[in-house]
Amino acid sequence: MRYAVVIEKAGGNYSAYVPDLPGCVATGSTLDAVEENIRDAIRFHIEGLIEDSLPVPPPAARAEYVEA
Numbered sequence: 001m002r003y004a005v006v007i008e009k010a011g012g013n014y015s016a017y018v019p020d021l022p023g024c025v026a027t028g029s030t031l032d033a034v035e036e037n038i039r040d041a042i043r044f045h046i047e048g049l050i051e052d053s054l055p056v057p058p059p060a061a062r063a064e065y066v067e068a
Contacts, residue, residue: 004061005038007031019061021045 028034
């Protein structure tokens with residue numbers, strides 16, 4: 001599955017979250033690190049949902065850049 005991920009600059013590092021998976025977050029000191037960490041977090045989050053017999057939300061969020 002392919003989930004939308006929001007990555008933000010947060011002080012001296014980066015943070016990321018997945019809108020379709022509440023509570024699925026990660027941080028990293030670089031963009032590469034946060035991308036790797038959020039991939040791991042998504043896998044771990046989905047595994048936890050499955051182990052707890054909870055539904056895995058399908059990807060639904062979209063991300064777009066908008067000119068202002």
